[in-house]
Amino acid sequence: MSSIVRLRFAPSPTGHLHVGGARTALYSYLYAKGHDGEFILRVEDTDEERSTEEAMKSQLEALDWLGLRWDEGPDAETLVDRGDHGPYRQSQRLAIYKKYSDQLLAEGLAYYCFLTDEEIDAQREKAKGTVGAFQVESPYREWTLEQAQKRIDAGENAVVRFKADRSKTHYQFKDLVRGDVKFPSDMVGDFVLLRSSGMPVYNFCCVIDDALMQMTHVFRSEEHLNNTLRQLMIYEALGFQIPEFGHFSMILGEDKQKLSKRHGATSVQQFRDRGFLPDALINYLALLGWTHPKEEEILPKADLVSSFGLDRITSSPAVFDEKKLTWINANHIKRLDKDRLWGLLEPRLKAAGLELPTESTWIEKSLQVFSSYLETLEDAVSLYQPISPKHFDIDAAADQVFEWDTSKSVFEAWKSILSATDSEFLSEEQFVQAQDQVKESCGVKGKNLFMPIRVAIIGKPHGAELKILVPLVSKSELLRRVDLVLAKA
RNA sequence: GUUCCCUUCGUCUAGAGGCCCAGGACAUCGCCCUUUCACGGCGAAGACACGGGUUCGACUCCCGUAGGGAACGCCA
Helix, strand or coil: CCCCCEEEECCCCCCCCEHHHHHHHHHHHHHHHHCCCEEEECECCCCCCCCCHHHHHHHHHHHHHHCCCCCEEECCCCCCEECCCCCCEHHHCHHHHHHHHHHHHHCCCEEEECCCHHHHHHHHHHHCCCCCCCCCCCCCCCCCHHHHHHHHHCCCCCEEEECCCCCCCEEEEEECCCEEEEEEHHHCCCCEEECCCCCECHHHHHHHHHHHCCCCEEEEEHHHCCHHHHHHHHHHHHCCCCCEEEEECCEECCCCCECCHHHCCCEHHHHHHCCCCHHHHHHHHHHCCECCCCCCCCCCHHHHHHHCCHHHECCCCEECCHHHHHHHHHHHHHHCCHHHHHHHHHHHHHHCCCCCCCCHHHHHHHHHHHHHHCCCCCHHHHHHHHHCHHHCCCCHHHHHHHHCCCHHHHHHHHHHHHHHCCCCECCHHHHHHHHHHHHHHHCCCCHHHHHHHHHHHHCCCCCCCHHHHHHHCEHHHHHHHHHHHHHHC
8 A cells, every 4th residue: 555645637628627527626736736746637537428539639648738747647749658657548547447347247236127228217206306316116126136147148238337335324424625524425326337239337437547656636526425425335345545535615707507518618728729828827727715824825836846735625615716817817928937928928919920030139129118017928919019010000099089180290290200210220219309399399298199199109098018029020110100100191 | 396506795705702883805886196098096885695592692503494506428
């Protein structure tokens, strides 16, 4: 028995990784790493209908992007297993589940059941209105293995049902998040272990894998809390050591309903595409249900690892707030060094078709101007657009400026003063000087002076400080722009 | 219906009987900085679901009620 802490994340590959799953994975990862333990990835692909290879790849990729690297499990790129407890895809562990199913069958703790869907529906129909939860009553419960085998040999399909143990009145366990939880044992009936296809069902393989893969802790979402009863029964029947359980509450949408697609972005990839940093997403997710001991909020991953603990987890559900995520993201962007930031921005600017200078001094200057405006990486596109030669246009917000009778003289003065300068790029000082000259020559000041100049330069009445913006645009381009504005005035 | 879980500002939360006529953060609003905007600084508004106990004292403990959620599958 190893004493090292081991936790796993076990997604079912039926779609993209969404933020709820990501948070469960994160908490497991943080707990494992904070205890010098191991983080394992297992793929629960026993639902043949819905599981796809594509979804599996997508989930692994998302987890990898988040930086939640696993010590064991399929490799994100090659999908080749790494670790001593494999295989890590349940669809490749069928023989193992069969073996344990046979064991329970032989011990009389499970039985073959030939009930058809129609018969079960009929039972359910009949039970309507009666007190208590519906439970399947199987007439095959006490059949011997030999009896059942005969029908199977005759070609009939059977599921393997667990014989729910009624000798105890309650099953109890200590949940790391919720404290003592107690279930009446008659809460569940004889549930299915193996489908008629031979495919095992979630609760069965989950227990076997968690035990065989030597998990010390099992963290999962609250919706699994009730499943724990069945799993406890299976642990007991198989004689496995029971791990510690922790059930985190769910993530809700604004309407307090379980977060789903109709709430907007929910998958990790969507946030990635929209320009969120993995560390920011992780930071936000960690705070959704957990607080830092000193209530600090902007936390790099390393701080998360060192300060995370179950004692500060909340057990009530939390509403996902994109505004706060955005704020956290902006903070992480501000902490990025300029080279890294540009490395992240450049591909997005290119993808948007912007043609920008490539000299490092220009890049550095531009970042100085714009970095305080970035809430997401994607914001860079609209920020850089005004200084990209191809993308100049006059914004509707500039309309008011054209209505002032002083604006035209400002445009003209700006043009003539600009024409008179001889450098290709204006320096900050040159621009400030030029601005003063415009002021003198037309006798206009304040808003009536600065707004038209701004419009002549970026086509909008608001934006980053001009004296740092102007040096980023060539004189010829500035002239082209003032002409366009003049044509409209 | 049955069982289980949950309930502090709009949102995320602090609070482990007196420190709380409840603190922080996001969002909102106002002021300052800035001859724009953003960043930043300062400030305002804003909550213990309800009802009973226990106690000298309850946001904190107990019991109900209400509300929300989950499970009751050959989904996970």
